[in-house]
Amino acid sequence: MKVLRSATAGTLESSDCQVTVEPGEGGIELALESVVISQFGNQIRRVVYETLERMGIVDIKISIVDKGALDCTIRARVEGAVFRANGKTEDLPWGGLIR
Amino acid sequence: MLNAVGREIPEEILRMTGKEVFQGNGHYDGIVYRKHGPKTTCVINSGGSKLKKTIQEVLVECGIRDGMTVSFHHHFRDGDYIVNMVMEEIHAMGIKNITICASSLGKAHDPIVPYIEDGTITGIYSSGVRGKIGEAVSGGKLKGLAVMCSHGGRVRAIETGEVQIDIAFIGAPTCDEYGNCRGIGGRSNCGVLSYAMADAGYADRVVAITDCLVPFPNFPAHISMTQVDYVVEVEAIGDPAKIATGAAKPTTDQRKLLMAEYCTKFVVNTPYFKDGFSYQTGVGGASIASTVFLAREMKKRNIRMRFGVGGLTKPMCDLLINGQTDCLLDTQDFDLAAVESVKDLHHFRISAGEYANPFNKGAVVNKLDFVILAALEVDVHFNCNVVVGSDGVIAGAQGGHPDTAAGAKCAIVVTPLSQGRIPAVCTEVTTVTTPGESIDVVITDYGIAINPARPDLIQAMKNVDLPFRSIEELRDIAYAITGRPEKVQFMDRVVGIIESRDGTIMDVVRQVKPFMFSEERV
Amino acid sequence: MINDNRKRLRRTMMFLNAQKPALIKDPYIYKPDSIILDLEDAVAENQKDVARFSLYHALRSIDYCGIERVVRINALGTPYWREDIRCAVAGGCDAVRIPKAESAEDIRRAEAVVDSAEKEFGRPEGSVLIMAAIESARGVMKALEICEASARLFGIALSGGDYTKDLQTHITGTGIELMGARQNLVIAARAAGVQCFDTVYTDLDDMEGFRRDVETIHLMGFDGKSVINPRQIDIVHEIYTPSKEDVEFAWKVIREIDAKRQSGIGVFTVDGKMIDIAFYDGAKRTIALAKASGMYREEWEC
Numbered sequence: 001m002k003v004l005r006s007a008t009a010g011t012l013e014s015s016d017c018q019v020t021v022e023p024g025e026g027g028i029e030l031a032l033e034s035v036v037i038s039q040f041g042n043q044i045r046r047v048v049y050e051t052l053e054r055m056g057i058v059d060i061k062i063s064i065v066d067k068g069a070l071d072c073t074i075r076a077r078v079e080g081a082v083f084r085a086n087g088k089t090e091d092l093p094w095g096g097l098i099r
Numbered sequence: 100m101l102n103a104v105g106r107e108i109p110e111e112i113l114r115m116t117g118k119e120v121f122q123g124n125g126h127y128d129g130i131v132y133r134k135h136g137p138k139t140t141c142v143i144n145s146g147g148s149k150l151k152k153t154i155q156e157v158l159v160e161c162g163i164r165d166g167m168t169v170s171f172h173h174h175f176r177d178g179d180y181i182v183n184m185v186m187e188e189i190h191a192m193g194i195k196n197i198t199i200c201a202s203s204l205g206k207a208h209d210p211i212v213p214y215i216e217d218g219t220i221t222g223i224y225s226s227g228v229r230g231k232i233g234e235a236v237s238g239g240k241l242k243g244l245a246v247m248c249s250h251g252g253r254v255r256a257i258e259t260g261e262v263q264i265d266i267a268f269i270g271a272p273t274c275d276e277y278g279n280c281r282g283i284g285g286r287s288n289c290g291v292l293s294y295a296m297a298d299a300g301y302a303d304r305v306v307a308i309t310d311c312l313v314p315f316p317n318f319p320a321h322i323s324m325t326q327v328d329y330v331v332e333v334e335a336i337g338d339p340a341k342i343a344t345g346a347a348k349p350t351t352d353q354r355k356l357l358m359a360e361y362c363t364k365f366v367v368n369t370p371y372f373k374d375g376f377s378y379q380t381g382v383g384g385a386s387i388a389s390t391v392f393l394a395r396e397m398k399k400r401n402i403r404m405r406f407g408v409g410g411l412t413k414p415m416c417d418l419l420i421n422g423q424t425d426c427l428l429d430t431q432d433f434d435l436a437a438v439e440s441v442k443d444l445h446h447f448r449i450s451a452g453e454y455a456n457p458f459n460k461g462a463v464v465n466k467l468d469f470v471i472l473a474a475l476e477v478d479v480h481f482n483c484n485v486v487v488g489s490d491g492v493i494a495g496a497q498g499g500h501p502d503t504a505a506g507a508k509c510a511i512v513v514t515p516l517s518q519g520r521i522p523a524v525c526t527e528v529t530t531v532t533t534p535g536e537s538i539d540v541v542i543t544d545y546g547i548a549i550n551p552a553r554p555d556l557i558q559a560m561k562n563v564d565l566p567f568r569s570i571e572e573l574r575d576i577a578y579a580i581t582g583r584p585e586k587v588q589f590m591d592r593v594v595g596i597i598e599s600r601d602g603t604i605m606d607v608v609r610q611v612k613p614f615m616f617s618e619e620r621v
Numbered sequence: 622m623i624n625d626n627r628k629r630l631r632r633t634m635m636f637l638n639a640q641k642p643a644l645i646k647d648p649y650i651y652k653p654d655s656i657i658l659d660l661e662d663a664v665a666e667n668q669k670d671v672a673r674f675s676l677y678h679a680l681r682s683i684d685y686c687g688i689e690r691v692v693r694i695n696a697l698g699t700p701y702w703r704e705d706i707r708c709a710v711a712g713g714c715d716a717v718r719i720p721k722a723e724s725a726e727d728i729r730r731a732e733a734v735v736d737s738a739e740k741e742f743g744r745p746e747g748s749v750l751i752m753a754a755i756e757s758a759r760g761v762m763k764a765l766e767i768c769e770a771s772a773r774l775f776g777i778a779l780s781g782g783d784y785t786k787d788l789q790t791h792i793t794g795t796g797i798e799l800m801g802a803r804q805n806l807v808i809a810a811r812a813a814g815v816q817c818f819d820t821v822y823t824d825l826d827d828m829e830g831f832r833r834d835v836e837t838i839h840l841m842g843f844d845g846k847s848v849i850n851p852r853q854i855d856i857v858h859e860i861y862t863p864s865k866e867d868v869e870f871a872w873k874v875i876r877e878i879d880a881k882r883q884s885g886i887g888v889f890t891v892d893g894k895m896i897d898i899a900f901y902d903g904a905k906r907t908i909a910l911a912k913a914s915g916m917y918r919e920e921w922e923c
Contacts, residue, residue, distance in 0.1 A: 009671040014519055015643035036520045037614045038490045039584035045616060068519025071582060072678035073642040080671035089670045090704050094677060094711030095742055351825075353651060353851040544650050564915065579684075580647070 001055045001086055001097065009080030010073075017069040019077040021085050024059035028052060034066035047071050051078045055097050104482055104531045106606045112593055113604070116244070121603040124505050124536060132458070135260025138303045140328060147315075148276040149330045154188045154308070157329045158266075161304040163189060166196045167265040168222075170302060172295035173203035174270070174431060175287060178341030181270040181308055184333065186211045190219045198222030198243070200262055202253060202294035202451070203496050206230035207341070215241050224262055226250060227486055227496020236594050237492040239610040245493070245595040247486055247532070247608075250430070251455025251462060251502035252600045254297045259458065261602060267302035269295045269322060270336045274309035278327025279320035282448070283441055285311030287337040290432035290441045292321040296450035299326040310336045321448065346413035346434045349391065350384035354544050358513050359388035361542050361565055362471060367396050368563045369556065371468040371508055379408035379464075379503055380415070380471040382433050385513045389471050390414040397423055408454070408463055409437070410499065416440035428463050430454045430499075455502035457600040464499070464506030472500055474512045476528040479570050481535030481550050483512060484528040486597060489521040491587035491611040493595060497532050501600050504537035509556070516543040522577035522584060524548075524570065529587055531606045532597050541570060548573050588612040624747050626715065627775040627815075629689065630913045631655050632845040632861045633854050634778075634818060638663035639692070640672035645679045648688070651851035652858075654913070655689035660705050661696065661720055669701050673708040680712030691752065693718040697727055703734050710738035710749055716775065721783070722753035723760045728770035735773065750775045752818075756783035761802045768813030776816030778847060779806050784820075792823070794830055796837060807842045816844040825850050835860045862914035863907045869921050871904035871911075878904075 006022040017034075034044060044066060051074075052060065062078070069077070079098055083089070092098060100108050102120035113120070142149065151157040169189070171182050182201065187210075189197060197220050204223070209231040214220045216235070221242040228236055228245060236245045248256060256262040271280035272287045282292040287310060299305050299322045306329045307322070350356065362385070366372055378393070380386040391414050397403065404424035407415050411429050413436035418424040426445040432438045440446050455464045464470075475495060476484040483504075488494035504510040514523040524543065539556060541548045548570040549556050560567060568576075578584075588611075595608035635653040637644045639660050648656050658679065664672040680690060692714045694705035698721070709717055719731045728751065735749050751773045755761055761784070768777055781799055785791050790798045803819065810817035819838040822831045831853060835846055839860050846857050863871070873891045878901050881889055888897045911917040 009674070013641070013643065015646060016641075036489065038587045040520060040582060041614050042585060042617050043582050068521070069642055070520060070580065070646060072682040073675065076674035076678040077671070080674040083674075084670060092673070092704065092708070094708055098674070098677060099681075351852070356852070357650065544647075 001057055001082060003057065003060045003082060003085045004087060005085055007081050007084035009084060010077035012065060012067055014067050015069055015073065017064055017066040017074055017077050019081040020063045021081045022061040024061050026059060028058065029061045031063040032066065033064065036066070036068050043071070044074060047074050048078055051075050054099060055079070055082055057082060102604065104480070104534050104605065106531055108604045108607060109593060112596065112607060116596065116604070118598075119603045121534070121599045121605045124534065124600070126603075127458070127601045132259055134258050135263065135301060137301050140304070142328060149278050149327065150276050151329050151331050154185055154331055154333070155192070157306050157331050158188055158192065160329060161266045161306065163192065163194055163266065165194055167194075168198040168200050168263060170200040170264040170267040170298045171202070172269065172292065172298065173201060173205070174282065174289040174292060174294060175207075175337035175342045177205055177207045178287070178338035179207045179270065180335055180337050181268055182208050183210050185268050186214055186220070190214050195219055196221045198224060200224040200264055202226055202250065203498070204228045204232050208232055218242060224248065224253070224256070225496070226253065226498050228493055229495065233493040237608070237611045239590070239592060239594055241594060244593070246598050247493070247497055247595060248598045249455065249497045249501045249600050250294065250451050250499045251457050251464065252598055252602065254452040254456040255458045255600065256602060257297045257301045258452070258456065259602070264298055264302035266304045266306060267295070267298035269299060269305065269307045271307045271309040271322070272336070273311045273313050273317055274307045274330055275313055275315040275317040276330055277315050278307050278324040278330050279315070279317040280307050280309070280322040280327070281317050282321050284313070285309070286335070286339050287311070287342055288339070288438050289342050290438040291429050291448045293430040293449060293454065294451045295322060297452055304328045306331065308333055308336055310334060343432060343435045343438045346436050347382075347384075347387060350388055352384060354515055355385040356388055358385045358515070358542055358544055359392055361547055362389045362511060362513055363392040363396060364563065364565055365511065365540060365542065365547065365560070366393060366469055366509075367400070369509055369559055372402065374402050375405040376402070376468045377406050377408065377466060378404055378469045379410070379467055379507070381410060381473055382412055383473050386471050386473065387412060387414050389513070394418060394421070394423055408467060411437040411440070413437065416446070419443060419445060428454070455499055455506070457502070457505070462502070462506065464502045467503060467507035469509050469511065470503040470507040472504060472510065472512050474514050474523065476523055476525055477512055477514065477538070477541050478525050478528045478535070479574055481538040481541065481570065482528050482531045483533040483538060484530045486532045487530040487608055489529070489587070491529065491589060493608060497597070501533040501537065504533050505600060509539050510537055511540045511542060512538055513542045516545045516573060516577045517581050520581045522574070522581045524573040524577050525584065526574060530597060530608055534599070534605065541573065543573060545576050546573055588614065624750060624773070626689070626750060629654075630909055631689070631776070631816060631818065632913070633848050633857045634691065634845060635848045635851065635854065636663070636693075636821065639679070640664055640668060640675040642675065645675070646683060648851070649686040651854050653688060653848065653851070653854050654845065655691055656685065657691045657693050657718060657847070659693045660701070661693050669695065673704065677708050677712040680709070680714055689715045691716040691718050693720060696721045697730060702731070706731065706734045707738050707741070710735060710744060711742040713744075714749065716750035716752055718752045718754055718778070720754045720780070721756045721760070722767050722777075723757060724763050725766040725770035728753055728767055728774060732771045732773060747773065749773065752776050752778060754778045754780045755802070755806060756780040757787045758784070761805050764806050764809035765812060768809050768815050774815060776818060776844065777806055777810055778818035779803060779820045781820030794824070794827075796834065803838065803841055803843075811842065817842070819843045819846045821847045821849050822853065823849065825852065828852075828856065832856050832860070858914055861910055862916055863911050865921060867907050868911045868917065871907035872922050874900050874904040875908070
């Protein structure tokens with residue numbers, strides 16, 4: 001999968017996170033801002049990298065403003081933004097790249 | 100040295116403060132001590148008036164100098180102007196190394212942060228610090244230590260002389276020119292002056308600041324002319340809108356209502372719920388809802404309360420109005436209904452000492468059957484944290500939490516299992532502020548855990564249809580949802596002390612370290 | 622195709638916006654019988670795509686503690702519904718709710734997509750159930766054929782907002798505007814042997830009105846009600862809870878029918894009431910309701 005343009009998914013409501021992706025400059029560039037960074041910063045980073053890796057994304061600028069989202073929400077927002085940036089909305093690989 | 104709640108207290112801190120480590124709630128029972136007396140000034144030739152024109156003039160009269168301790172009370176909460184106006188003058192006079200001994204410090208006092216940074220203020224002794232002051236302390240900006248005490252512990256420290264107040268400033272909603280102060284009346288009506296009473300009795304100099312000067316005698320005085328050196332009239336001592344709010348709208352948050360329902364069901368099934376019981380609760384949505392539900396059950400079962408204690412809000416005062424309690428014992432009024440209720444003959448004002456000082460020969464908290472409390476974190480040993488936020492920054496106050504929990508026969512902590520992503524039930528609290536030995540029950544939206552140290556309560560709940568679980572199970576459920584939290588990263592430097600009620604050290608708070616990702620990449 | 626879940630207890634079906642993390646993370650603490658994760662009206666047109674990711678991961682990773690997870694897909698007239706079904710089935714939902722159903726053909730179209738999604742994502746055939754929402758006058762008139770359109774269909778629900786607009790009236794709070802539809806739907810559902818659920822009550826401040834509404838539909842024969850807020854759940858469950866006497870009587874009926882069946886007697890009396898085999902299912906339902914409400918005591922069995 002490739003990030004073809006910039007896209008955003010998610011909100012700034014409590015328990016949600018807002019993920020913005022743009023085409024990268026050779027590599028994964030993550031900017032993370034989180035209200036729970038002291039206790040879950042590493043975990044959030046792990047989930048983001050895992051999710052990107054599964055989708056085969058190696059070139060991306062991704063910025064996340066997290067309001068205490070659970071892992072499942074972080075995955076959903078990262079995938080949501082990436083698929084938007086890829087322009088794909090149908091016949092999605094549920095259970096495959098999206099897991 | 101390891102204390103009774105398993106916290107390692109650095110020797111250096113013990114040396115520096117001369118304190119001992121916490122050894123259990125009852126450790127000092129029977130100890131003999133001599134009360135501290137203030138170095139007081141007799142006022143003979145006042146000409147019938149103690150009025151001074153400005154705070155600056157009064158500071159000069161009181162001989163303000165470097166290294167002094169000045170005290171404040173927090174009945175005006177977020178609407179308080181007193182701390183800022185006094186500290187501004189002290190700062191303008193170039194005084195340094197001041198210790199602030201306040202019953203609490205909050206958001207209203209954000210403007211004094213620069214005085215912490217420039218060394219005007221180098222010590223804090225307070226129930227807690229919130230807002231920007233908390234950030235400054237946790238960021239290592241205070242030169243000395245911030246000592247966080249309970250409401251009862253503060254009175255103990257003042258009466259034993261552990262904390263010696265040079266000048267006490269008392270914000271008085273009404274005052275006469277001779278220094279009789281009342282919490283009632285005026286624009287900044289806050290109902291009571293409970294937290295200032297120890298200050299008035301034990302400070303070397305006592306200054307009343309008012310925005311409503313009334314003719315002598317302002318009786319019955321809450322703080323007497325016999326204790327007050329000077330009176331200053333200013334334009335405003337507080338913002339009435341932030342002192343006592345309108346009664347909070349009953350919560351419609353189903354999660355809070357669910358917890359309140361669990362709480363009420365628990366309370367009514369304990370052996371303590373019988374005619375003549377006593378009760379205290381806080382101001383959170385779940386606490387207030389619990390009081391409303393409890394009132395309904397009391398009516399249904401024809402049971403009356405003997406006394407209610409607070410920190411009062413409308414639902415507690417309604418119990419008095421509706422004849423469901425004999426009386427209220429009051430240390431603080433959170434809303435206008437509570438302020439109004441102070442006029443009732445069965446609504447008694449009590450001092451913070453009467454309320455909670457553990458070194459008295461008796462305190463109201465020891466006569467409590469129930470107290471309903473909140474907490475930021477509770478761990479599997481039932482230790483609570485009500486001061487340090489999940490990011491390691493000081494953001495709360497002990498208040499009466501450790502006092503009421505230690506005193507009440509049934510201390511109930513009500514908290515959602517997780518707040519956002521932060522698990523409220525955890526393996527180890529970031530900071531211990533109330534020891535687990537004081538906490539009997541933890542009620543969450545996911546279930547209820549009774550402290551195994553209370554087999555009698557476990558027995559009483561045998562056939563009660565509530566979702567009982569062990570505290571470890573609650574922790575496991577929380578972690579299954581949120582993930583296992585990492586420990587907050589701190590520097591070595593100790594910036595604050597959690598002082599237990601008896602003056603020993605419950606825990607220390609270290610300077611917070613900006614978050615850094617761990618080394619290993621995924 | 623046999624799926625025991627078709628007949629499960631559904632007193633309350635609670636709507637939740639499928640892309641609000643704070644709502645979908647733990648609705649089970651309020652103990653509804655079913656939740657309906659909504660991709661339709663609750664989700665704005667420009668968020669339909671990302672809502673599915675939220676739905677998918679909620680279904681996959683949140684333990685809903687045995688509560689039925691229904692997904693409301695977008696209507697068949699939209700470009701979204703096929704992907705909605707794929708996402709819901711892949712995520713492991715228990716059922717999909719088809720909005721604006723107006724004919725048996727609608728149900729069969731959706732069923733075909735459910736069918737192929739089950740195959741695509743390796744789920745057992747027939748494991749995903751269907752329910753249909755009736756939201757128009759035409760839908761009400763076609764209720765019976767809708768109820769009988771699919772072996773997967775476990776029930777139909779009235780959706781009062783759109784229906785009253787179609788009828789050129791509005792929700793009055795009295796229920797008068799819903800009378801015909803309610804009666805028609807519950808009769809059709811019973812005729813087809815499926816369940817029937819009432820529409821939501823939107824005024825959250827009028828709990829007395831809500832209670833009256835639930836009492837009415839309970840007596841009309843509805844199996845349950847759609848709810849929009851957890852605070853409505855307890856009232857529904859309370860009204861649907863049988864009394865101790867009801868449960869004791871139900872046990873007597875079951876025992877007597879079992880015994881008399883052996884000896885070939887068809888009609889007899891229990892506590893002076895004429896009883897025959899037709900009472901059997903009702904008695905079983907009473908026991909199930911009592912157990913679900915938590916008021917059941919084993920000693921009532923004797």
